[in-house]
Amino acid sequence: MNIRKRLAATAVTAALAGAGLVGTASTASAATCYGSAHSYTKPEGYVWNPGTAGKYYTTTSNCADINIKTTRSVKVTACFYPTNADPFCAAGGYKTTTAGVWKVLATDVKDGTKFKFMFYSPTASSGVWAA
Numbered sequence: 001m002n003i004r005k006r007l008a009a010t011a012v013t014a015a016l017a018g019a020g021l022v023g024t025a026s027t028a029s030a031a032t033c034y035g036s037a038h039s040y041t042k043p044e045g046y047v048w049n050p051g052t053a054g055k056y057y058t059t060t061s062n063c064a065d066i067n068i069k070t071t072r073s074v075k076v077t078a079c080f081y082p083t084n085a086d087p088f089c090a091a092g093g094y095k096t097t098t099a100g101v102w103k104v105l106a107t108d109v110k111d112g113t114k115f116k117f118m119f120y121s122p123t124a125s126s127g128v129w130a131a
Contacts, residue, residue, distance in 0.1 A: 032062055032063075033062050033063035033064075033065075033067065033130050034067070034102065034130050035062075036060065036062040036063070036130055037067075037069070037128040037129060037130040038057075038128060038129055038130070039126070039127070039128050040117070040125075040126065040127060040128065040129055041124075041125075041126045042117075042119060042124060042125040042126065043124055044122065044123060044124040045122050046119075046122055047118055047119045047120070047121070047122050048116050048117070048118055048119075049116060049117045049119065049125070050116060056081055056114035056115060056116055057114070057115055057116065057117075057129065057131060058112060058113065058114055058115075058131075059109050059110065059111055059112060059113045059115065059131040060111060060131065061111050062130065062131075063130050063131050064107065064108055064109065065104045065105075065106060065107045065108070065109060065131070066078045066090075066104070066105045066106040066109055066115060066129070066130075066131040067102050067103065067104055067105065067129060067130045067131065068097060068102070068103055068105055068117065068127060068128070068129045069097070069100065069101065069102045069103070069127050069128050069129075070097045070099060070100075070103075070125060070126070070127035071099055071100070071125070071126050071127050072099045072125070073096060073097055073098055073099055074096070074097050074119055074120070074121065074123075074125050075094040075095070075096050075097075075119065075120035075121065076094060076095065076097060076103075076105065076117050076118065076119045076120065076125075077089050077090050077092075077093055077094045077095065077105060077117070077118050078090045078105040078106045078115050078116075078117060078118075079115060079116050079117075079118050080106075080109075080113060080114065080115050081114040081115065081116070082113075082114075083114075089118060090105055090106040091106075094120050102130075105117075109131065115131070117129070
């Protein structure tokens with residue numbers, strides 16, 4: 001590629017980036033985060049997932065937040081289980097999801113944090129989560 005074509009390509013890319021039309025690091029981060037998603041299934045009659053005592057999900061370096069994508073609209077929150085403190089749930093309480101759309105339940109969560117989902121209703125639920 002000659003120098004004029006390279007300069008033109010660079011100028012076009014810069015213009016598109018300035019207009020917000022080219023992906024940014026946050027887009028790449030979201031792709032990495034959601035690409036590491038795990039499925040979940042919560043049976044009828046339970047509000048916690050995972051429902052087994054002593055079982056938790058754990059956040060990773062793939063995501064800064066705790067995200068969930070449900071197969072139907074539900075109210076859900078994330079509750080944390082620190083090693084040397086009492087459990088607590090995310091600020092803001094329950095959040096309502098939209099089927100098939102990612103929902104952030106907690107932001108800026110430390111890697112290695114243990115958590116569970118607490119659903120408002122004991123009806124069955126399934127989907128994916130990323131954290």
